[in-house]
Amino acid sequence: MQNPVPILFFTLLFLIFLHQSFAITTTYNVLNFGAKSDAKTDSAAAFFTAWSEACASTRPSLVYVPQGKFLLNNLQFKGPCNNKAITFRIDGTLVAPANNNAANWLAFEEVDGILIHGGILDGQGAALWACKKSGKSCPSGATGLVIWDME
Template sequence: MANSIAAFLTTLCGLFALVFLRPASAAYVITSYGAKPDGVSDSSGAFLKAWNAACNSAGPSTVYVPVGRFLLLPVEFSGPCRSRSITVRIDGTLVASGDYWRHSVAGHWLLFDSVEGVTIEGGTLDGRGSALWACKAAAGNCPDGAT
């Protein structure tokens, strides 16, 4: 209960800041699209819905990631976009899957393709690379990944 109240208040504060600090920018909050800040539930679909709304916005837009840990599987944010100014404001953490083979098959974790005017602010990206590095250190059968 306390976590849900804290998440609600955090989202409310974030919306307040976006509305009053950036009045010309439309705000798309990923939790409004179903993202869960638990670091376990897949938030990729919710993030893509918020991205598509921001991308199709007529003016400047913001995709807002509130405090929390949001699991994202390999995802592609595609354009071209109607909006020429998209800010991705992260107050939380984007977390990759611990399955490094999944990223190997996709060839990426987060990919922005055919978009212009994108700004990413704040937050933490947790690629969870320790399992891949352990595999490489043990000279195991590992995908390329980062080297």
């Protein structure tokens, strides 16, 4: 009869590795950090805090933006992060400030392995284009989304 100890040992080792490969994702819902979905209140600080916690985590992370309209002034999501498994999921709308006077509205920099999907980016360009059509002196407008130095 074979010794069952090696079989049990390798089975246990396999289960441990299998469990680690299905690591649980930590969700950072921007509402839990004070974001307001009213399209009027600047939620940049709440988004930045949710991002900072996801970036600092060593576990797979999800920054979650639920349905609603979230006003965001200029915001930079910067790495490097402690993990390469961050998902930025947008089920709502990100709304730019109405003044159209920012160089870069949303920027991701040095964040390897990020997945960004879903949602709507509302740069509020209609007022800017109406101003430009009128021939008045208008702001230059903002670059909506900038992605730098990422793999």
